[in-house]
Amino acid sequence: MRLHVCEWGDADGPPLFLVHGGSDFAGTFDVFAPLLADAGWRVISWDHRGHGDSDHAALYSWDADVRDALSVLDSTTPDAVPVVAHSKGGGMMLQLAEALPYRLSKLVVIDGLPSRDPAPDVSDHEHRKFTQKTLAEWLDHRRAAHINLRKPGTLEELARRRKRMNPRLSDDWLRYLVTIGARRDPDGWRWKLDPAIRFGGFGPWSPEWSLQRLKELKVPLLGLTATVEEEMGWGTNHRALLPYLPPRAEIIPFENTGHFIHIEHPQRVAELVLEFLR
Amino acid sequence: MTVFLQHNRVKLALHTLREAPGPRLLLLHALGDRSPERLSGEVERWPGAVYALDFTGHGSSSVPAGGGYTAEVLMGDADVALAAIGPATVVGRGLGGYIGLLLAGARPGEVRGVAILDGAGLAGGGDTPGPAVVRGVPGALSAPDPFALVELGSDLRPRQYVRRFAELATEHSPLANPIAVCGRQRPAWLEAVLEVPGVVEEPLEAALQRFAAFG
Numbered sequence: 456m457r458l459h460v461c462e463w464g465d466a467d468g469p470p471l472f473l474v475h476g477g478s479d480f481a482g483t484f485d486v487f488a489p490l491l492a493d494a495g496w497r498v499i500s501w502d503h504r505g506h507g508d509s510d511h512a513a514l515y516s517w518d519a520d521v522r523d524a525l526s527v528l529d530s531t532t533p534d535a536v537p538v539v540a541h542s543k544g545g546g547m548m549l550q551l552a553e554a555l556p557y558r559l560s561k562l563v564v565i566d567g568l569p570s571r572d573p574a575p576d577v578s579d580h581e582h583r584k585f586t587q588k589t590l591a592e593w594l595d596h597r598r599a600a601h602i603n604l605r606k607p608g609t610l611e612e613l614a615r616r617r618k619r620m621n622p623r624l625s626d627d628w629l630r631y632l633v634t635i636g637a638r639r640d641p642d643g644w645r646w647k648l649d650p651a652i653r654f655g656g657f658g659p660w661s662p663e664w665s666l667q668r669l670k671e672l673k674v675p676l677l678g679l680t681a682t683v684e685e686e687m688g689w690g691t692n693h694r695a696l697l698p699y700l701p702p703r704a705e706i707i708p709f710e711n712t713g714h715f716i717h718i719e720h721p722q723r724v725a726e727l728v729l730e731f732l733r
Numbered sequence: 734m735t736v737f738l739q740h741n742r743v744k745l746a747l748h749t750l751r752e753a754p755g756p757r758l759l760l761l762h763a764l765g766d767r768s769p770e771r772l773s774g775e776v777e778r779w780p781g782a783v784y785a786l787d788f789t790g791h792g793s794s795s796v797p798a799g800g801g802y803t804a805e806v807l808m809g810d811a812d813v814a815l816a817a818i819g820p821a822t823v824v825g826r827g828l829g830g831y832i833g834l835l836l837a838g839a840r841p842g843e844v845r846g847v848a849i850l851d852g853a854g855l856a857g858g859g860d861t862p863g864p865a866v867v868r869g870v871p872g873a874l875s876a877p878d879p880f881a882l883v884e885l886g887s888d889l890r891p892r893q894y895v896r897r898f899a900e901l902a903t904e905h906s907p908l909a910n911p912i913a914v915c916g917r918q919r920p921a922w923l924e925a926v927l928e929v930p931g932v933v934e935e936p937l938e939a940a941l942q943r944f945a946a947f948g
Contacts, residue, residue, distance in 0.1 A: 456799040504799070513742040514789070514801030518868060518884060522800070525867050553865035587901045590839035597809035598816050600741040651741045658805055659889045664862055 458523060459508035460501040460530075464492025470531050471732070473500040474524065476542025476567065478654055480507030480647070482635035486628075487717040490725035491539075496732075501527045505649035507636060515652060517660070521547050521554075528558065535560040537732050542567045542714065546665060549672065556673040563728050566681045566714050568706075569665035569699075570691040585657040596653055603650040607643030610634070620686050623713040669699045676704040677731045679724065681714050688714035705731075735793065740813045746793035747814050748785045755781030756845065756945050757821035761811060761829030764854025764885055765877040767792030775937045776824060780945050784821070786814045788832075790878030800870070800880030804828075804857070804888050808835040815843050822944040824937070827852025828885055830916070831895075834926065837912060838898030841905035846944035848937055849923070851916030858887035860921045892925035903931030908947055913940035 461481045471491060473484050481500035488498045502509040503520055512519075524547055528536060537560050540548040545567020552559045596603075608616070614629040621629065637644045680693045693708045700706065707727065709716050717724040734749045748768045750760070758779045762768055768785030776783060787794040788810050790802065811832050815821060820843045825833035830849035837844040849855075868887070870879040902911050914927060915937040926932055933940075 504801075511742070512799060512801060513795075513797030514799075514803075514806060516801040516803050516806075516884070519799060519801030522867055522869055525869075550865050551867065554867045585897070587839065587841065587905055590901070593805075594809060594812045594839055597740065597806075598813055601739040656805075658803065659891050659894045661891065668862075668865075 456504060456510045456512055456523075458501050458504065458510070458527060460499060460527060463488040463498040464496055466497055468492075468495050468497035470536050471496040471498050472528065472536055472538045473498060474538060474540035474544030474548055475500065475503065475506070476544050478506070478648055478652070479542070480636050482507060483632060483715075483718065485631075485635070487721045487725060490721055491728065494725075494729050499527070499531060505652050507647055511649040511651070517547070521550050524548070524551060525555070525558070537561040537563075539563040539565065539728055540567060541565040541717065549665065549669065552672055552674040553668060559674045561675045561677075561732060563677045563679070563731060565679045565716050565724070566688065566691060568678045568680065568691050568696055569662055569669055571662055571666065571695065589657065593653070593656065600651040605645040605648070605650050607640060607645050610637075610644050613637055613644050613646065621713075621715060622685065623683070624715060624718055628718065666696075666699050669696075670701055672701040672704070675731075676701060677727070678704065678706040679716050679727070680706060680708045681712050681716055682708055682710055683713045685714045736817070738813050738817055740789070740810055743789045743797060743810075744795045745789065745810055745813060746787040747817060748787070750783040750785055751779075753780075753782045756948050757781055757818055758783045758941075759811070759814060759818065759821040759823050760785040761823060761825035761833050762786075762788065762791065763827030763829055763852030765791070765882050766826070766853060767876070775941060778938075779941060782818075784814065784818050786811060787876075788829075788881070790881040791876050794876070796874050796876050796878045798874065800878070800884055802878075802881050802884040802888075804832060804835060804885065804890075807832045807885070808839060811836045812840060815840060819843075820845055822941070823847040824850065824941070826850045828854030828857075830855055831857065831890065831922075834895070834902070834912060835898050837906070838901035841902050841911065842907065844902070844906070844911070845947055846906075846908050846911050846913065846940065847902070848913045848915045848940045848944075850937065851918045854885055855916070855918050855923070856920035857885070857890040857922070859889065860891050862889060890920070890922040892921055895922040896925045896929060899926040899929040899932055903929055908944070910943070913937075913943075915940055
């Protein structure tokens with residue numbers, strides 16, 4: 456399977472990895488990544504399987520995403536590397552850091568630390584109250600997955616649809632995202648995200664487990680948390696997290712900020728990341 | 734006769750082991766296994782048509798690149814077969830028994846009883862997560878897919894999660910006892926399923942007679 460990898464900055468600089476969240480793509484780092492690259496880092500990110508310009512896969516799972524992540528790291532360097540990860544990407548990297556504690560040198564998680572509630576952009580984790588209707592709808596979607604296409608629209612229409620999930624982001628930015636995250640078909644623009652991937656779902660994972668395991672993390676951790684709830688947000692409550700934090704971890708809540716902290720405040724987040732990586 | 738059904742990007746092999754009028758039976762194989770070539774044992778006495786499905790990465794079904802197997806997606810495999818043949822009784826061995834139970838909870842009107850038998854992959858990866866591992870395998874693109882063996886042999890099956898499927902099956906099925914546990918293995922999830930009212934332990938032959946009588 457081919458994964459689409461993006462780079463910003465000097466190819467000879469020390470590598471720094473950015474990881475996007477569920478239903479997202481690496482192009483959403485196009486403002487934030489150059490700020491890190493300007494400080495001398497070779498910034499690398501990739502589109503997860505089924506997302507952006509990476510191949511659409513037959514199968515999707517959390518473990519496959521973590522394995523894909525490791526293959527991108529391995530294709531760059533065998534050394535321990537710093538990683539900045541957003542949303543579901545944060546959860547994936549916490550698992551990678553736990554499995555291979557010497558593969559990551561430092562970890563920044565942007566609104567993706569575990570919370571007691573299931574994360575909406577993770578399709579294969581437990582949703583506690585799934586019903587027979589939820590299951591039947593999910594199976595109906597699977598039955599039609601081979602013929603489903605994303606709904607076409609004008610660039611403006613796709614930007615407006617995205618606005619419902621990202622109400623705090625500017626219209627100009629959302630229109631720009633369409634030009635990267637969508638493709639232009641004869642009948643209109645369509646998001647490249649594999650239509651087989653569904654937002655939300657069910658599966659045998661309890662968010663509580665991620666929380667319990669956070670304490671064991673060996674990699675130095677900086678967490679940035681949002682304070683305004685959004686559809687794609689993880690609802691992480693930073694006060695509830697404090698008892699589970701590993702030693703040397705730091706959590707910084709961003710007041711009056713939604714799930715995409717690095718898009719709302721690119722300069723401030725870049726400064727904090729560069730300071731943490733120093 | 735074998736037909737191929739499309740499930741997302743995977744071609745699933747559905748074998749017809751016997752064509753006949755009357756109630757339909759769908760066989761789901763164990764982890765790493767494939768559909769039988771001919772009928773044998775208790776299922777031979779089934780009074781209607783008998784079908785057998787090869788799961789993704791198994792038997793004559795296609796083997797995708799890069800793994801990503803979950804029990805839930807295999808439930809989707811079985812559901813695609815159900816859509817092709819119509820309402821049916823399900824007999825599953827090992828992993829197939831677990832998938833049959835999930836499907837009975839998700840499609841209680843179309844699964845006319847499920848019999849869970851011993852076999853490879855019945856237990857899965859247990860009830861709670863062990864140490865975090867990044868699971869990779871040498872990339873052989875042939876069935877059974879090594880990714881399937883590794884990922885489905887270690888997928889978590891928490892008691893409360895699995896129990897919910899059994900509850901949905903017994904609550905919504907037109908059968909009084911839609912889930913029959915016919916094997917001897919008792920992984921933690923199956924113990925939890927047995928606590929649900931309406932789930933019974935009985936020999937396969939008795940279960941099949943009950944399910945066939947329903948039609």
